[in-house]
Amino acid sequence: MIFGGKKVYNGNKKMREGDTAVFLEKMSYTEVESYLQRKDTIILITGSTENHGKHMPLGTDTIIPFGIAQRIEQRLSDDIIIAPALPYGVTEDLKGFAGTISLGTELYTRVLTKVLNEFFDCGFRHFVVINGHGGNSKAIENAGLEIYRRGACLARLDWWLIAGQLRPEWKGGHGGAEEAAGVMGVDPSLIKKEYIGLGECIRNDLGDELPSTSWNACCFKGGMVTIPRPIRDITDNGWLAHGMGNDEPSKATEEWGREMLDTMADYVVDFISAFEKVDTDHRK
Ligand SMILES: [Zn+2]
Numbered sequence: 001m002i003f004g005g006k007k008v009y010n011g012n013k014k015m016r017e018g019d020t021a022v023f024l025e026k027m028s029y030t031e032v033e034s035y036l037q038r039k040d041t042i043i044l045i046t047g048s049t050e051n052h053g054k055h056m057p058l059g060t061d062t063i064i065p066f067g068i069a070q071r072i073e074q075r076l077s078d079d080i081i082i083a084p085a086l087p088y089g090v091t092e093d094l095k096g097f098a099g100t101i102s103l104g105t106e107l108y109t110r111v112l113t114k115v116l117n118e119f120f121d122c123g124f125r126h127f128v129v130i131n132g133h134g135g136n137s138k139a140i141e142n143a144g145l146e147i148y149r150r151g152a153c154l155a156r157l158d159w160w161l162i163a164g165q166l167r168p169e170w171k172g173g174h175g176g177a178e179e180a181a182g183v184m185g186v187d188p189s190l191i192k193k194e195y196i197g198l199g200e201c202i203r204n205d206l207g208d209e210l211p212s213t214s215w216n217a218c219c220f221k222g223g224m225v226t227i228p229r230p231i232r233d234i235t236d237n238g239w240l241a242h243g244m245g246n247d248e249p250s251k252a253t254e255e256w257g258r259e260m261l262d263t264m265a266d267y268v269v270d271f272i273s274a275f276e277k278v279d280t281d282h283r284k
Contacts, residue, residue: 022078023084024042024081024083024084025084027081032081032122035078035081036122036123039079039080039276040123040124040125040126041080041126041127041128041272041275042080042124042126042127042128043069043072043080043081043083043128043129043130043268044083044085044086044127044129045062045065045066045069045082045084045129045130046065046085046086046089046112046129046130046132046133046136047059047062047063047085047088047132048062048088048089048091048132048135048136049061049062049099049101050091050097050100050102051094051100051231051238051239052179052238052239053175053195053237054192054237055175055191055192055193055195055196055239056175056180056190057183057190058100060132060183061132062087063183064159064160064179064182064183064186065085065130065159066186067261068264069082069085071262071264071265072265074265075266075269083115083119086115088103088108089108089135089139090102090103090104090105090133090135090138091133091135093135093215093216093228093231094230094232094238096230096231096232097231097232105139108139109138112143113142113146116143116147116152116154117147120150120152125152125153125280126152126155126276126278126280127144127152127155128154128268129154129155129157130157130268131157134158134174137158140154141156148282151282153278155271155275157271159182159264160178160179160182162264162267166267167263170256171247172241173241173247174215175239175241176239176241176248176249177241177251177256178241178260180196180252181252181256181260182257184252184254184257185256185257185258185259185260185261186257191249198237199237200241202234203236205229205234206218206227210227214240214241215231216228
């Protein structure tokens, strides 16, 4: 069905113009049942609520994948369902900054596994996870392995890594230019420009012989050594993209962000058409 040049999923009944049909929370169960008669793919968004520096919102890791999902909705219309985003993730080392909330790997694995199993019971078999936060990765792998054994398949797409692989100049780290551009691509007013040039404010919490360089790391005689510790001990600001190339958030632009989100949406759409051909009945 076409409304204003835009195709929307209508199930068995007419929808209002502008309805966002592919977001699960806006659909009725009959529309989901109708979709499941012809497809079994669902997109999940895994984010985090955590400090990204004074210049960035706490929801950065959810806001950007959701922005990609909104663009996927524009491209795929009635050919995909997007589940509600999981806004909490695994971010133990950023605790200590107000507003940072971590479920921890064990609980997050259980939550995600339960959600996947519920979707499996509905009839979904292909799970496409657009992940916004590196701390979630292990839990997503744990849950993915579990659902695979039931006869399904999960793909984790770490948007920031893939974007940096597609376009090396986009490569970035936590709170740097790549993420700042991603947020600008969704809503530039979410970036606090007065803090954008502040820098990482890294202090040598381990002493001058072991200068801190990035996440959990320090440098010794040219080698990178990992010393796990709260990020709050390394920086008062809370963004750390050091060692990720030229990832100063001051270089981010709205145009970069929009192009990057569009590129990622195209990538995910193409990926889904390949992924849907994967046979999920591994027990044959
Ligand atoms: Zn982030």
